[in-house]
Amino acid sequence: MTTTPDELGERAEKELDRQKTFRERLHCCTAAGCQSCGGDAVKAGLKQRVKDAGLEAQVEVVGTGCMGLCSKGPLVKRESDDALFLEVKPDDAQALVEASPSLSLESRRVDMKTHPFFAGQLRIVLANAGKVDPERVESYLAAGGYSALAQALTTMKPGDVVAEVTKAGLRGRGGAGYPTGVKWQLVAKQVNETKYVVCNADEGDPGAFMDRSVLEGDPHRVLEGMAIAGYAVGANHGYVYVRGEYALAISRLQTAIKQAEKEGILGARVLDTNFRFQVEIRIGAGAFVCGEETALLNSIEGKRGEPRPRPPYPPEQGLWQKPTLINNVETFANIAPIISRGSAWFSNIGTEKSKGTKVFAVAGKTKHSGLVEVAMGTPVRQIVTQMAGGIAGGGKVKAIQTGGPSGGCVPEHLLDVPVDYESLVAVGSMMGSGGMIVMDETTSMVEIARYFMEFCMDESCGKCVPCRTGTVQMHTLLQKFCDNEATEADLDLLKKLADLLRATSLCGLGQSAPNPVMTALRYFPHEFAACMKPAAKGVHS
Amino acid sequence: MSVKTLTIDGKMMTGVEGDTVFTVAFHNQVQIPRLCHLGGVPDVGACRMCLVEVEGRSKLSASCMTTIEEGMVVRTDTEQLREYRKLLMELLLAEGNHVCSVCVSNGNCELQDLATHLGVDHVRVPYRHPRREVDLSHERFGLDQNRCIACTRCVRTCDEVEGAHVWDMAGRGEKLHLVADLGEPWGNSENCTKCGKCVQVCPTGALFTKGSAVGEMEKDRSFLKYIVYGRERHQWVKKP
Numbered sequence: 001m002t003t004t005p006d007e008l009g010e011r012a013e014k015e016l017d018r019q020k021t022f023r024e025r026l027h028c029c030t031a032a033g034c035q036s037c038g039g040d041a042v043k044a045g046l047k048q049r050v051k052d053a054g055l056e057a058q059v060e061v062v063g064t065g066c067m068g069l070c071s072k073g074p075l076v077k078r079e080s081d082d083a084l085f086l087e088v089k090p091d092d093a094q095a096l097v098e099a100s101p102s103l104s105l106e107s108r109r110v111d112m113k114t115h116p117f118f119a120g121q122l123r124i125v126l127a128n129a130g131k132v133d134p135e136r137v138e139s140y141l142a143a144g145g146y147s148a149l150a151q152a153l154t155t156m157k158p159g160d161v162v163a164e165v166t167k168a169g170l171r172g173r174g175g176a177g178y179p180t181g182v183k184w185q186l187v188a189k190q191v192n193e194t195k196y197v198v199c200n201a202d203e204g205d206p207g208a209f210m211d212r213s214v215l216e217g218d219p220h221r222v223l224e225g226m227a228i229a230g231y232a233v234g235a236n237h238g239y240v241y242v243r244g245e246y247a248l249a250i251s252r253l254q255t256a257i258k259q260a261e262k263e264g265i266l267g268a269r270v271l272d273t274n275f276r277f278q279v280e281i282r283i284g285a286g287a288f289v290c291g292e293e294t295a296l297l298n299s300i301e302g303k304r305g306e307p308r309p310r311p312p313y314p315p316e317q318g319l320w321q322k323p324t325l326i327n328n329v330e331t332f333a334n335i336a337p338i339i340s341r342g343s344a345w346f347s348n349i350g351t352e353k354s355k356g357t358k359v360f361a362v363a364g365k366t367k368h369s370g371l372v373e374v375a376m377g378t379p380v381r382q383i384v385t386q387m388a389g390g391i392a393g394g395g396k397v398k399a400i401q402t403g404g405p406s407g408g409c410v411p412e413h414l415l416d417v418p419v420d421y422e423s424l425v426a427v428g429s430m431m432g433s434g435g436m437i438v439m440d441e442t443t444s445m446v447e448i449a450r451y452f453m454e455f456c457m458d459e460s461c462g463k464c465v466p467c468r469t470g471t472v473q474m475h476t477l478l479q480k481f482c483d484n485e486a487t488e489a490d491l492d493l494l495k496k497l498a499d500l501l502r503a504t505s506l507c508g509l510g511q512s513a514p515n516p517v518m519t520a521l522r523y524f525p526h527e528f529a530a531c532m533k534p535a536a537k538g539v540h541s
Numbered sequence: 542m543s544v545k546t547l548t549i550d551g552k553m554m555t556g557v558e559g560d561t562v563f564t565v566a567f568h569n570q571v572q573i574p575r576l577c578h579l580g581g582v583p584d585v586g587a588c589r590m591c592l593v594e595v596e597g598r599s600k601l602s603a604s605c606m607t608t609i610e611e612g613m614v615v616r617t618d619t620e621q622l623r624e625y626r627k628l629l630m631e632l633l634l635a636e637g638n639h640v641c642s643v644c645v646s647n648g649n650c651e652l653q654d655l656a657t658h659l660g661v662d663h664v665r666v667p668y669r670h671p672r673r674e675v676d677l678s679h680e681r682f683g684l685d686q687n688r689c690i691a692c693t694r695c696v697r698t699c700d701e702v703e704g705a706h707v708w709d710m711a712g713r714g715e716k717l718h719l720v721a722d723l724g725e726p727w728g729n730s731e732n733c734t735k736c737g738k739c740v741q742v743c744p745t746g747a748l749f750t751k752g753s754a755v756g757e758m759e760k761d762r763s764f765l766k767y768i769v770y771g772r773e774r775h776q777w778v779k780k781p
Contacts, residue, residue: 309585460714461714462710469636470632
């Protein structure tokens with residue numbers, strides 16, 4: 001079946017008309033977070049109630065992606081007045097479906113426009129989360145889906161698309177912040193019949209689940225971004241590399257690819273043009289290092305997941321030695337809005353060097369935890385104290401951790417640091433892919449440093465000597481601190497090893513593995529000092 | 542092929558486009574320390590011993606994988622590099638069970654020689670004393686995992702030169718280890734041609750000829766040069 005760009009609009013109208021026939025539409029979060037606390041039972045309960053009350057023509061129950069406030073799930077949103085209900089139980093079905101008054105339900109109702117968790121957010125990547133049914137392509141079309149792809153294919157040359165992304169100032173959301181337009185240009189200028197577009201969905205930082213939520217809640221958005229990228233750089237084949245633990249994301253993505261192929265949105269003639277683009281899924285086996293781009297390429301090729309030395313960089317020699325564009329899920333999710341609304345709109349959001357928004361997975365000891373999307377430049381303090389509501393039970397924030405095992409901690413007195421690539425690096429942490437772990441006064445920073453080193457030690461592929469052997473030795477030293485057995489000599493050796501790993505490791509995993517330790521030492525040296533053997537203090541070896 | 546001129550340790554040198562910094566330095570009598578590099582098989586940049594400073598690059602570069610560029614300025618032997626190499630060597634020595642006094646390669650060991658060259662007189666990090674296997678199932682050769690430094694020379698030689706691909710690496714991080722076929726005892730390997738090339742290229746006593754006594758295992762890598770040279774020139778048969 002083919003769908004022309006004009007037909008896309010008609011399909012969207014038709015779906016919108018269908019949606020208007022309902023008096024009420026109830027959006028149930030069906031992402032992994034809400035599913036794990038009974039979201040499926042709530043959705044089934046609502047559907048059953050609708051059926052029992054004979055209201056099928058008036059009330060529709062829709063499954064949607066993550067709405068953000070994961071700690072208060074299962075969530076249900078009432079479309080007519082944008083009211084969000086927290087911790088919904090199957091028993092609440094009658095009150096929701098028949099709009100009958102229920103005091104208990106009212107007490108769990110929040111207004112998304114005024115609730116502090118939502119009020120400060122700016123949703124571009126997550127714009128469809130909570131609105132679109134990830135399992136129905138019509139629902140995505142009704143939200144304006146694939147119109148950016150149609151616009152790119154019919155009104156823009158590939159070079160124009162690259163220029164638009166460059167002008168928007170979008171930078172890679174995987175953590176390093178490389179300018180996306182520059183990367184696209186590098187691939188576009190390669191002369192080669194075969195090029196590849198790869199979406200890195202091997203999200204592995206502890207506590208981070210931004211990419212999973214996007215894939216679960218809005219898989220078509222990622223496919224649209226990849227197809228636009230393919231058109232821009234001259235690639236006809238895309239791969240999404242998803243980690244195997246993300247079963248729901250994989251299944252939603254499979255459904256989305258099948259639907260898009262059936263509609264002629266992906267395949268031999270994309271939207272009835274001469275552009276061919278196919279997408280395949282590759283499932284990772286759970287190795288953290290496979291999120292490193294060259295190890296990821298090795299893994300797709302069926303080889304051992306080990307990084308390759310760079311240069312050559314993937315835009316020159318990537319998958320099977322062909323020019324390859326690798327971007328993160330969130331980066332691809334930003335593409336369609338940039339094309340639809342223009343680079344000027346996008347580059348007006350954010351700071352001078354960091355444009356647009358960033359999604360963070362806020363976890364830890366906060367009152368609310370879940371996904372927030374904020375404009376670049378938003379102070380970290382605003383996210384932690386206003387949106388996440390500070391520490392649950394009223395404790396004091398000690399530090400936050402961003403960037404996972406490659407990042408570092410930001411102490412409380414620096415929380416006014418704005419969220420942008422340069423500012424976070426300046427305080428010793430990094431943007432990372434978007435994990436944000438909030439710690440209170442009871443957290444031991446030495447233990448946190450040891451935990452992240454253990455993670456790197458377990459996840460090191462072992463190819464290069466400093467990462468394979470150095471992470472093990474650093475972990476042993478940090479364990480000595482945790483056991484109050486450390487000496488000055490151990491502290492000195494810990495710093496020497498940190499410098500060695502940073503300077504000599506083959507890939508980013510080893511180079512950044514010392515970061516959590518170094519920032520902990522920088523901001524909380526007294527905690528390390530307190531862990532040393534009393535007799536050994538001040539003794540130099 | 543164009544000729545490129547570069548400066549290595551203050552001396553002007555020339556090489557052909559595509560040459561690596563390591564090769565050009567080697568041909569000009571500058572020996573950069575290395576463990577995983579082996580002329581004749583593809584490089585992997587794993588041991589990090591051959592890291593050098595290249596002016597204008599913020600990160601250190603593995604000289605075995607860095608192709609030369611016109612006007613490049615390279616330093617191979619700064620105090621900083623020497624300190625990094627020494628600590629890397631100490632990490633390697635602490636990782637396995639390198640007991641020279643009972644090793645067949647004692648006195649003919651690249652790891653031992655390099656440690657001496659780098660001036661390692663003690664190891665600052667604690668020894669790991671891992672429990673590792675010894676595989677004596679092969680009729681001619683032995684594998685002592687205690688002495689393996691995971692340089693993968695054997696893996697690459699068996700795959701690229703002999704074409705048998707018996708060896709591979711399994712596990713990750715500290716548990717990384719060499720396996721024959723799909724984790725079989727070496728003696729059961731159906732792919733092994735018993736050629737012994739892996740034994741000759743191994744820089745330590747990890748792969749050895751059975752029956753060698755302490756210090757007796759001397760390795761000869763010259764065969765690689767002839768095989769690779771012959772292949773490059775398609776010299777399949779001896780000329781009459």
